[in-house]
Amino acid sequence: MTALGFLYPGHAAEDDYPRIEQLLGSDIRVDVVHTDIGEDAHRVDALYELGEPERLARGVEGLRLAGAETVVWACTSGGFVRGWEGAHEQVRELARAAGTPASSTSFAFVHAAAEVGARRVAVAATYPEDVTGLFTDFLHAGKVEAVAARSAGIVTAAEVGTWGETEILALAREADVPEADAVLLPDTALHTVSHLPALEKHLGKPVLTANQVTVWEALRLTDRRVNAPALGALFTREPIVQA
Template identity: 75%
Template sequence: MTALGVLYPGHSAEDDYPRIEQLLGSDIRVELVHTDIGEDAHSVGALRQTGTPERLAAGLERLRLSGAEAVVWACAGEGFVHGWEGAQEQVRGLARTAGMPASSTSFAFVHAAQEIAAARVAVGATYPDDLAGLFAAFLRAGGLEVTGVHGSGTVTAAEAGTWGEAEVLALARAADDPGADAVLLPDTALHTAASLPALEKELGKPVLTAHQVTVWEALRLADRRVNAPALGALFTREPIVQV
């Protein structure tokens, strides 16, 4: 049994994680611990406060006691708003405090795109344009080419959490670019686990979403690979790179 630790802020789309655990169909356990979200706002200031060391410390202690082998901070925005270097320092701090390998959803997107050889990506974000642009800048710092960015302007995680499959598909279609190897949908407040097959069928290319890449990143840190076609191309391809 491999236990994966996920630190998740608030309560918007956490039901995606038990769904993913079920779809993995293997001896994988996803240990989900909630952290205090503070102010629910898609803004740089609010996001920076969401992931303060004090807010994360209690959750890390619970994950350590659960037997988790790796931990991923499942808040894409709170990672990329710090920039590449700042997000790296945050992850190093998580690893030191937790005593286990650590990463964040922001880095998970970069690693997952590299895994499927998607050098050119399009971004479909629920966020306002300024935050969507910061995510694109983070991806570029990770060596990816961003062909286009589409922001939807939601102002809270709670709002994004109400979106259904129709809204998610519309976001992906609006973001898609013929020159992109994959479409990326950040925001761990968005329900996407049940929609991955429909998304990839609709676009005819890999789609990477926040919960999907978060669990994949935790598996990578734990040195596990699981074939799970219902979770998209990321979970069906042979490894291309090891980061």
């Protein structure tokens, strides 16, 4: 049994995680501990506070008791808002607190893009434009070029969590451009797991979504590779060997 641990802020789309656990169809357990969200706002100061090391450390004990072999901070904006170096320090603090390998959804996107060979991507973000810009900056620091970006301008995770396939597909289509190798939907408050096959079918390219890449990142940290076609190209492709 491989036990994966996740720190998820508040309550919005956390039901994606047990759904992923079912779709993995193997000896993998997904444990989620909820952290205090503070102010629910896609605003830089609120997002910075959301990912404070002390706040994350308070959630780690439950994952330790559950026997998690790795811990991932399941919040994209609560990582990239700190910038490349700040997000690295956040993950280092989390690893020290957990006593296990650790990462975050922000880094998961960079690693997942490399996995599917996507050097140029389109970003379909629920965030306001300034927050989306910080995400594209983060991707650039990770050598992933955002050739297009679309912002829905939603302020709260609670509202994002109400979106269904129609809204998600519309945003992804608006963001996509022919030169993008993949489309990224970066908000962990967005329910996307059930919609991955439809998204990839309509867009004709890999689609990377926040909760999907977060679980993939945890598996990567434990050296596990699982073939799960229902979770999209990320879980079916062979690793890309860069020239």
